[in-house]
Amino acid sequence: MSAGTSGRAGGGLGRALLRRLPLFGTALGLVLAAWLVATNDIGAVASAFGRIGLAGLAAVVLVRAVIVLLCGLAWARLLSGLSPAETGAFVVLRYVREGINVLLPVASVGGDVVGGRLLTFWGVTGALAAASILADLLIQAGTQALFALAGALLLARLDGEPAAALAGWMLHALAVAGLALAAFFAIQRSGAARFIERRLTGLARRFAREAAPAGGDGGAASVQDALDAVWGRRRWGPVAQSVLLHLVAWVLGAAEIWIVLACIGVEGVTISEALVIEALAQAVKSAAFPIPSGLGVQESGFVVVGALFGIDAGTAIAVSLAKRVPDVVLGLPSLLVWQSLEARRSAGLVR
Numbered sequence: 631m632s633a634g635t636s637g638r639a640g641g642g643l644g645r646a647l648l649r650r651l652p653l654f655g656t657a658l659g660l661v662l663a664a665w666l667v668a669t670n671d672i673g674a675v676a677s678a679f680g681r682i683g684l685a686g687l688a689a690v691v692l693v694r695a696v697i698v699l700l701c702g703l704a705w706a707r708l709l710s711g712l713s714p715a716e717t718g719a720f721v722v723l724r725y726v727r728e729g730i731n732v733l734l735p736v737a738s739v740g741g742d743v744v745g746g747r748l749l750t751f752w753g754v755t756g757a758l759a760a761a762s763i764l765a766d767l768l769i770q771a772g773t774q775a776l777f778a779l780a781g782a783l784l785l786a787r788l789d790g791e792p793a794a795a796l797a798g799w800m801l802h803a804l805a806v807a808g809l810a811l812a813a814f815f816a817i818q819r820s821g822a823a824r825f826i827e828r829r830l831t832g833l834a835r836r837f838a839r840e841a842a843p844a845g846g847d848g849g850a851a852s853v854q855d856a857l858d859a860v861w862g863r864r865r866w867g868p869v870a871q872s873v874l875l876h877l878v879a880w881v882l883g884a885a886e887i888w889i890v891l892a893c894i895g896v897e898g899v900t901i902s903e904a905l906v907i908e909a910l911a912q913a914v915k916s917a918a919f920p921i922p923s924g925l926g927v928q929e930s931g932f933v934v935v936g937a938l939f940g941i942d943a944g945t946a947i948a949v950s951l952a953k954r955v956p957d958v959v960l961g962l963p964s965l966l967v968w969q970s971l972e973a974r975r976s977a978g979l980v981r
Contacts, residue, residue, distance in 0.1 A: 662926030674944030686893035694956035697879045704875035707868045715752035729964030732923045732957040761856035773876040781909025884908040890952045
């Protein structure tokens with residue numbers, strides 16, 4: 631076998647593995663979920679979930695709707711003055727991004743890729759749409775790290791060795807995450823992204839044999855230019871607004887926890903404790919991003935963190951299941967909107 635043939639075979643294998651990663655993640659999540667079912671009292675979970683009631687679940691769905699709305703506004707602020715798309719388009723597409731990420735067997739960034747593509751339907755260039763997604767994901771991850779840091783610091787104040795050990799582990803993990811985020815930001819700002827794009831473009835031409843415009847560097851450089859525009863020195867105001875909106879969205883997630891626990895009848899859980907539970911559970915879920923919607927991982931995270939506050943496993947799993955209700959209630963209509971946009975685009979009804 632020649633070196634070229636071997637290279638193509640290796641590249642094909644790598645692409646095949648990447649395509650199947652979400653399916654492997656789904657299978658792993660199902661195994662973990664089955665293990666949780668087998669090792670816990672299902673009757674206790676059902677009893678706790680039943681006590682939430684329709685009013686409690688409706689309140690959780692409403693809070694989640696506000697959270698996604700804030701994230702859509704945060705995305706729109708990043709392109710304020712740079713794109714022809716109105717704020718409403720960003721909000722709608724943010725719901726679509728969320729629906730794809732939580733309901734389809736894709737890694738947790740699959741919806742973001744689709745959202746960037748759909749944004750071009752509103753006349754936004756592909757380069758600017760891609761840059762907005764990269765910047766939005768960076769801000770989302772950065773604000774989540776800050777939220778998790780606040781949760782870890784609050785957790786460190788609790789008595790007991792388990793709380794101290796978990797807080798220490800979280801702080802070490804956040805230090806590593808902080809370095810990764812700083813590197814990601816540096817790549818976006820230094821021009822290294824332009825070099826990476828040229829290499830990816832070259833690989834696409836070599837293996838996929840896709841047609842490319844003459845001079846190829848123009849298309850590669852455009853995303854870097856768009857990133858430079860998004861992070862421009864005179865745009866710190868919109869960027870700061872985006873950061874603030876994401877932070878508020880993360881904090882509101884704790885309201886879902888507090889509402890559910892109050893409906894179940896768990897007494898003595900304060901807002902600060904709900905913040906800790908939400909922050910750490912979301913951090914655990916994000917760390918397992920290859921598993922679609924953190925299936926099984928989210929529930930395990932709630933069980934571990936909830937135990938620190940005297941919340942039994944059955945109740946913790948019920949809380950996690952309650953937080954998945956908005957995934958379905960808001961996600962299904964979002965998927966329908968996605969398909970409607972695709973159909974309208976095909977019919978020439980969307981720009």
